[in-house]
Amino acid sequence: MAKGIWVIIEHHDGEVRKVSLEILSKCREIADKTGDPLVAVIPGKDVAALADSVAAYGADKVILVDDAKLEGYTTGAYTSALSKVAKKEEPAAIIIGNTAIGKDLAPRLAQRLGAGMASDAVGMEHDDANFLSFKRPIYGGKAFATVSATSKPVVATIRPNALSLGEADAGRKAEVVNEAAEIDADDLKAIVKEVALVASARPELIEANAIISGGRGMKGPEHFAILEACADTIGAAVGASRAAVDAGFIEEKFQVGQTGKTVSPTLYIACGISGAIQHLAGMGSSKVIVAINKDPEAHIFTLADYGIVGDLFEIVPLLTEEFKKLS
Amino acid sequence: MNIVVTLKQTFDTEANIVLKDGKIDATGVNMVMNPYDEFAVEEALKLREKDGGEVVIVCMGGADSEKAVRTALAMGADRAVLINDPALDASDEWVRAEVLAKAIKDIPFDLLLAGRIAVDDQSSQVAVRVAEVLGMPSVTSILKLDVDGGKATVTREIDGGTETIEVPLPAMLTAQKGLNEPRYPTMPGIMKAKKKEMKTVTLADLGLNAADFAPKMTAPVYSLPEARKAGVVIAGEEPIDAVKKLVKLLHEEAKVV
Ligand SMILES: Cc1cc2nc3c(=O)[nH]c(=O)nc-3n(C[C@H](O)[C@H](O)[C@H](O)COP(=O)(O)OP(=O)(O)OC[C@H]3O[C@@H](n4cnc5c(N)ncnc54)[C@H](O)[C@@H]3O)c2cc1C
Ligand SMILES: Nc1ncnc2c1ncn2[C@@H]1O[C@H](COP(=O)(O)O)[C@@H](O)[C@H]1O
Secondary structure (H helix, E strand, O other), X not given: OOOOEEEEOOEEOOEEOHHHHHHHHHHHHHHHHHOOOEEEEEEEOOOHXXXXXHHHOOOOEEEEEEOHHHOOXXXXXXXXXXXXXXXXXXXXEEEEEOOHHHHHHHHHHHXXXXXXXXXXXXXXXXXXXXXXXXXXXXHHHOEEEEEEEOOOOEEEEEOOOOOOOOOOOOOOOOEEEEOOOOOOHHHHOOEEEEEEEOOOOOOOHHHOOEEEEEOHHHOOHXXXXXXXXXXXXXXXXXXXXXXXXXXXXXXXXXXXXXXOEOOOOOEXXXXXXXXXXXXXXXXXXXXXXXXXXXXXXXXXXXXXXXXXXXXXXXXXXXXXXXXXXXX | OOEEEEOOEEEOOOOOOOEEOOEEOOOOOOEEEOHHHHHHHHHHHHHHHHHOOOEEEEEEOOHHHHHHHHHHHHHOOOEEEEEOOHHHHHOOHHHHHHHHHHHHHOOOXXXXXXXOOOOOOOXXXXXXXXXXXXXXXXXXXXXXXXXXXXXXXXXXXXOOEEEEEEEEOOEEEEEOOOOOOOOOOOHHHHHHHOOOOEEEEOOXXXXXXXXXXXXXXXXXEEEOOOOOOOOEEEOXXXXXXXXXXXXXXXXXXXXXX
């Protein structure tokens, strides 16, 4: 009988990613109810040192899948290695963050295991009928679908920042086991030739606690410096509307919305953004939305929690100064 | 080089979502090709223009999906297969992938292109699952593609940057915004599309039996989000006063800074 909740742990530079800890925190609550063991599965190379931090967030057991071939993520090697351990251990659920890696891996793994999957869930609960149910935004956040699986395991990806992070308990200990990574040659056809990471002191958009975004109202690429200065005072990431991207003010990867990133920060500050439905699709689940716009009729004011009607070129630098005073 | 593009018809991104009898109501909604599939079609057409071959569209959906399929044909795709079977109304991503893979298997191809995500169900699963069924590598969220001598070199988006991957063909690639600028169908293109082959097939035509495809996920229970309401709008004040007021609210009321 399939048993146990697996959380696949993502890590970067020797640290567990926040979204993995958010998932562990929620799954700890669920596991306490169902009696399932909570298992943190850590793929990678030299990952043993991460066991303590996942134990602190509630893992009962840690499975290290340690192999040089798993040092950098590739779809094939990760699917091969993790699917084999999953077939052996038969977990009831396999959960991972809806990150670049999670989005790529989860459907491939689900199909190999013949499993159903819930993508980009913002909520998960224990469900008497089908073990776990997942609530996920559809149609750009204009509706939700709640789904569960009719068989086990169920695979799911969870949106970063959607679940709250629990308290770490450094005293908690977990059983740690090693599983060999068995990787089929057939799964190694795609070869990573180059990884180009852009060093940035700012947080990753999808995981940021706060985001300051600029739209067409920014008028030109040179003005994004004022948003960056403001962002840095509160540790925020910088984002943009599609109009700002299409006008060449800022790179595509910063776009928030239906055809850009989906974000769920605690604080989203929209500067010179009108609030089009496709922009909303990417940031509508933010906890607190602030709008700075010179047009009092701008649609964004109908949904922002706080707003200033004014010229962003005046407001944003002042905001930077006031934020500085807070810290 | 022969290319298969999977595409899906979706609601226009402007559409309001209304529930009727617990279902998403499509009445009066403008239907369009899934925006990410437009990138896939465009990329396929560019490759064909360079290397020749055939671009075949595969779509699963009701008879109304013909609209999106004809758009792809009008953009320049050569022919299309529409899988239309009422038994698929209650499908999940696993079912859709198994059935699409079966239809695609019968078409000779070197490359399979799809969208990164369908903007209606937002699953981002079907294309990758198809690749797994067909036993070929998948690369998702691609921003750049070069095909040369039986292999593809792609740049894909990752958290914090990009990576370049080399993959032998056949392979399945999913398109991210930024890959290209999709063309609009021209008037002659639209006229020509009317004469292009569009074959509608059922599960039985594909040699499949609906009973073998019980979904692995339950039927979705739909709900609507609580509408966000207008909050405090500070207007008509000196900028410095407005900002001080805002920061005080963010700090003391919302407690987010
Ligand atoms: C299929 C599809 C997908 C899309 N995907 C996305 C997406 O992912 N993300 C996205 O953002 N959009 C997307 N869009 C585009 C979307 O419809 C809007 O066109 C876009 O969001 C508008 O961007 P904006 O608010 O920056 O520009 P505008 O709508 O032009 O608004 C600019 C705002 O700036 C204000 N302003 C100007 N100057 C100042 C100033 N000095 N100070 C203060 N305020 C000022 C103006 O009052 C105005 O409200 C998509 C559209 C389609 C059809
Ligand atoms: N019904 C369908 N018919 C054809 N292709 C589909 C269908 N559903 C999904 N796809 C393809 O898979 C991609 C991802 O879809 P989804 O997994 O639904 O987000 C889409 O961009 C399409 O290319």
